[in-house]
Structures are given as structure tokens and as C-alpha cells.
Amino acid sequence: MFLVASDYDRTLASEENGFILSKDVAEKVNNFVKKYPFVVVTGREKRFINILAKGLKPTAWILENGSFALMDDKEYYFVENDWFNLRENIIRKLDEMGIKYSVGKVIIYLDNAVHLKNKIFLENASIEWNRSDGMIMPTYINKGFGLKKFLQLINFKGKTIGIGDSENDINLFKNVDYKVAVHNALKEIKDIADLVLDEDNGKGVSKLLDMILTGEIYKVIKI
Numbered sequence: 557m558f559l560v561a562s563d564y565d566r567t568l569a570s571e572e573n574g575f576i577l578s579k580d581v582a583e584k585v586n587n588f589v590k591k592y593p594f595v596v597v598t599g600r601e602k603r604f605i606n607i608l609a610k611g612l613k614p615t616a617w618i619l620e621n622g623s624f625a626l627m628d629d630k631e632y633y634f635v636e637n638d639w640f641n642l643r644e645n646i647i648r649k650l651d652e653m654g655i656k657y658s659v660g661k662v663i664i665y666l667d668n669a670v671h672l673k674n675k676i677f678l679e680n681a682s683i684e685w686n687r688s689d690g691m692i693m694p695t696y697i698n699k700g701f702g703l704k705k706f707l708q709l710i711n712f713k714g715k716t717i718g719i720g721d722s723e724n725d726i727n728l729f730k731n732v733d734y735k736v737a738v739h740n741a742l743k744e745i746k747d748i749a750d751l752v753l754d755e756d757n758g759k760g761v762s763k764l765l766d767m768i769l770t771g772e773i774y775k776v777i778k779i
């Protein structure tokens with residue numbers, strides 16, 4: 557049994573389409589889900605997903621960079637309660653520094669904040685980057701942690717395949733059996749992937765799902 561864990565931005569959905577999921581890709585995933593579990597592991601908040609990925613019905617969403625899972629309309633939080641006090645202190649600090657941010661259910665977002673890379677230092681919290689956007693969260697939270705917690709939740713015992721493109725997918729890659737990079741992935745992601753696809757974004761995800769469904773996957777990676 558395989559479980560596919562896919563990133564969203566620049567993996568399932570492309571920047572050129574404003575990150576709106578194409579119908580073809582949604583259909584492909586919705587059909588795949590009838591046979592194998594498919595989870596979307598994204599830095600995004602639920603409110604954006606509701607707009608961008610209408611019609612997509614994955615097994616579950618792991619949102620806010622691994623903070624919680626959403627499955628069958630139920631939310632499962634992986635964050636400790638003490639984070640919320642700490643988050644208040646961080647928000648105060650950001651306000652004092654005049655830094656713009658937005659707050660999700662768990663994490664703090666710094667959008668278009670590449671100028672702040674390596675400039676903010678926080679205790680008991682980490683900043684993960686996805687291209688020019690930063691995400692502040694408890695040090696133990698990342699996509700890999702969120703996936704691990706989710707696999708425990710559903711008691712999944714099969715093989716996991718992660719597909720992604722960017723820095724915040726590195727921790728996802730560290731926690732899956734096989735790592736797949738879409739063609740448009742950053743070099744650092746391609747360098748650590750077991751398989752680099754010839755296709756970009758959603759076309760790459762569709763290719764991977766076809767490879768699993770047809771068994772072609774066994775020719776390229778040893779499972």
C-alpha cells in the first residue's frame with residue numbers, strides 16, 4: 557500500500573495559474589484516492605485552500621506546515637498548548653520591530669519577507685521559508701512531523717511517497733520512504749530526490765499517480 561503526500565504550491569498547483577488547481581489534476585487525484593491514500597501537506601491555511609482547490613477531495617489535508625490535519629471535516633491538532641502563549645510574545649516582538657505578518661490557526665505568516673531571512677531570531681520557535689514567504693512555528697512543527705502524526709492517527713503501515721518543490725518540503729522528504737521532485741523544483745530539492753520528474757507542477761503529480769497506478773513506479777524506484 558502506498559500513501560502519497562503532496563505539497564500544494566508549485567507542486568499540485570502552478571504559480572502561472574494563480575495557484576488555482578486545474579480540473580484535470582483534481583480529477584486525477586480524486587480517482588487515485590479511490591485506490592490509495594493521498595494527502596496534501598501544505599504551508600497554506602484552510603481558508604485559501606477552500607478557494608484555490610475547490611473540488612479536490614484528498615484523504616486529508618495537513619495544513620499550516622504540519623500543524624494540524626483536516627480529515628472528514630474534523631481537525632486534529634499536533635501542536636502543544638503552550639505554543640499559543642509563546643505566539644503572543646512573538647507577535648508583540650514583531651509589532652515592536654514593525655514587521656508585517658498574518659496569523660493562521662497555529663502559525664504566523666511573513667509574506668514576501670525575503671529581506672528578513674537570517675534576520676529574525678526566536679527562542680523555541682523556528683522560521684521555515686517557502687521561496688520568499690516565511691512561516692513561524694514551534695521548533696518541532698514541520699511538514700514531516702505533521703505527516704508522521706497523521707500516519708499514527710490513521711495507523712498507516714505502508715510505504716510513503718512525498719512529492720514537492722521547495723525548502724519547506726525538505727522535512728517532508730526526511731519523513732517519507734521515497735522522495736519525488738517536480739521538474740520546477742529548486743535545485744536543493746532535486747538534489748535529494750530519488751526521482752526527478754520531467755513534468756512541472758500538477759502535470760508532475762499526475763505523472764507520479766499514473767506511474768503508481770500502472771506499476772511503472774517499480775521500474776524507477778525500488779519499493
Ligand SMILES: O=C(O)COP(=O)(O)O
Pocket residue numbers: 563564565566597598599600601686689722724
Ligand atoms: O507558502 C505557503 O503558504 C504554501 O506553500 P506549500 O503548499 O508549497 O507548502
